[in-house]
Amino acid sequence: MSVDVYFLILPNMMVLDIVGPSETLQLAYDHFKIHYISPRQNVCCSTGMMISDLKPLPETLPKNSLLVLPGVNNSQADFDTEEALTALEWIKRWREKVIRQELSIVCICSGALLAARAGLLDGIQCTTHHDILDRLRALAPAALVKENRIFIEDKGVCTCAGIMAGIDLALHLVHRFCSPQEAMRVAREMVVYFPRAGDNAQISPWLRFRHHHHPVIHRAQDIIAVSPEKNWNIEELAALIHVSSRHLSRLFRQHLGISVRKFHEQMRLAIAQQYIQSGMGIEKAALVAGFSSARQLRRAKMRVD
Numbered sequence: 063m064s065v066d067v068y069f070l071i072l073p074n075m076m077v078l079d080i081v082g083p084s085e086t087l088q089l090a091y092d093h094f095k096i097h098y099i100s101p102r103q104n105v106c107c108s109t110g111m112m113i114s115d116l117k118p119l120p121e122t123l124p125k126n127s128l129l130v131l132p133g134v135n136n137s138q139a140d141f142d143t144e145e146a147l148t149a150l151e152w153i154k155r156w157r158e159k160v161i162r163q164e165l166s167i168v169c170i171c172s173g174a175l176l177a178a179r180a181g182l183l184d185g186i187q188c189t190t191h192h193d194i195l196d197r198l199r200a201l202a203p204a205a206l207v208k209e210n211r212i213f214i215e216d217k218g219v220c221t222c223a224g225i226m227a228g229i230d231l232a233l234h235l236v237h238r239f240c241s242p243q244e245a246m247r248v249a250r251e252m253v254v255y256f257p258r259a260g261d262n263a264q265i266s267p268w269l270r271f272r273h274h275h276h277p278v279i280h281r282a283q284d285i286i287a288v289s290p291e292k293n294w295n296i297e298e299l300a301a302l303i304h305v306s307s308r309h310l311s312r313l314f315r316q317h318l319g320i321s322v323r324k325f326h327e328q329m330r331l332a333i334a335q336q337y338i339q340s341g342m343g344i345e346k347a348a349l350v351a352g353f354s355s356a357r358q359l360r361r362a363k364m365r366v367d
Contacts, residue, residue, distance in 0.1 A: 064095045065239050066127035070149055071100040071116055074140040077107045078225045079132035079170040086232035089248045093240045101148040108135040119152045125164050128235070129156065133171030133225075137194060141176055153180040163218040168235070170228040174221045178202035187216040191224045229254060242332065243287060246272065250280070271325060274317045278305055282314075282322065290329040291352035296322050327362050334359055 067087060069080055087094040100116040107113060123129065131153075134140035141150075153176065159165040160182055169177050174190040177183055178201035189211040190198050199207050208214060213222035213231040215238075222231040229252075237245035249272060271283070281303045286294060299322065300307040314322050330351045337347035348359035 064092055066097065066124045067094050067130060068097045068099050068120070068123065068127060069130045069132065070119075070153075071098055071105050071107075071113055071132075072134065072140065072146050072149060073102075073105055073107075073143055074135045075105070075107050075132045076135060076171065076225060077109050077111060079173070079228055080107070080113075082225065083130065083132075083168070083170060083228045083232035086229055086248060086252065087235065089251055090236045090240055090244055093236070093244070101145045101152075105145075119149065123156065123159070123165055126166075128166045128168050129153075130168040130170065131173030131176050132228075133173045133191070137172040137175050137197075141172075141179070146176070150176065150179055153177070153182070157181055160218060166218045166220065168231065169219075169221040170231070171222065171224050174198055175201055177219070177221075178205065182219060183221075185217075186219045187214050188219065188221040189214050189223055190221060242336075246287065271318045271320070276313060276317050278303055278310065279313050279317055282310060283325070286326050286329055290326065290333050291350065293352065294322075294326055328366060331359070331362055331366060 067084075069084060071080065084096055088096060098113065098116050099119055101119060103116050103118075104112055104114045105116060134146075140146065156165050157180065160167055167177055167182055169188075169190070171191050172194055174183070174188055175194065175198060178198055183198075183202040183205035185204055185206070187206045187208055188198070188202075189195075189208045192209070195207060195209060198205065206216075211223060212227045213220060213234060215234070220231055220235070222228055233245050233249055233254075236248050253275075272280075274280075282299055285299060285302060296307045296311060300310045303310070305313075311322060314320060314325065318325065330353060334344075334347045334351035334353065337350055338344055342350070344359065345356045348354075348356045351359070353359040353362065
């Protein structure tokens with residue numbers, strides 16, 4: 063079943079804050095259903111581009127949907143327009159739903175300021191563009207504002223640092239609502255192998271080591287990612303992609319800074335952690351992920367930590 067995602071469009075919104083995340087989610091096939099809403103039917107964005115045929119602000123939002131608040135060109139003026147103030151009152155209506163985590167808020171860059179004015183960030187770990195961190199603290203003194211973060215998700219509220227961080231955050235949403243493998247596929251299709259995992263390290267084994275453009279390494283990583291529980295040895299892996307084991311080992315160390323075995327181990331750790339978080343016992347999770355025992359899993363985790 064697809065997740066409904068509502069992008070709130072206001073005058074002078076940053077185009078990349080809209081199309082970066084929306085295109086990322088759209089590439090996840092039918093997992094997300096995108097809606098563009100606004101107090102006005104036609105809106106002029108930061109570049110002068112007109113967005114037309116926008117839908118009115120809905121009276122209801124489906125349970126477990128996402129409301130995306132993109133940033134604007136001039137947050138000191140653009141969030142005080144008639145349209146922005148109308149939208150602000152509309153956003154306030156959803157505060158209880160956000161608290162109950164029946165609606166997720168996704169703030170791109172200065173969109174966090176709009177969420178702060180709506181009272182949605184109290185007690186929430188959050189971030190925004192470094193130039194407006196102090197303004198965010200002033201607008202939401204009860205918020206837990208963090209510096210030097212790409213993005214943060216806390217209690218169903220997502221915030222990110224800037225324009226390109228919106229794509230990082232969208233990849234995180236694909237990871238959360240779909241799967242790590244789907245996030246990896248979307249990232250590869252966009253050719254944006256970001257080594258940036260915001261405040262969530264869980265996505266990192268799939269994306270952290272995907273910032274290169276070497277096809278041989280990508281093929282090896284794809285094979286491991288499909289069956290991380292399998293006892294891959296480097297000779298077998300190299301044969302599948304038609305290179306020597308020595309060459310494959312050299313490529314991993316040259317481009318990723320780790321061995322094939324270490325990459326495989328980190329994939330297994332991520333799989334085991336997912337099973338544990340879903341309620342599976344540590345012993346069973348270790349075996350399903352390909353470890354011989356929970357003890358071996360703990361030792362592997364200690365090596366990574």
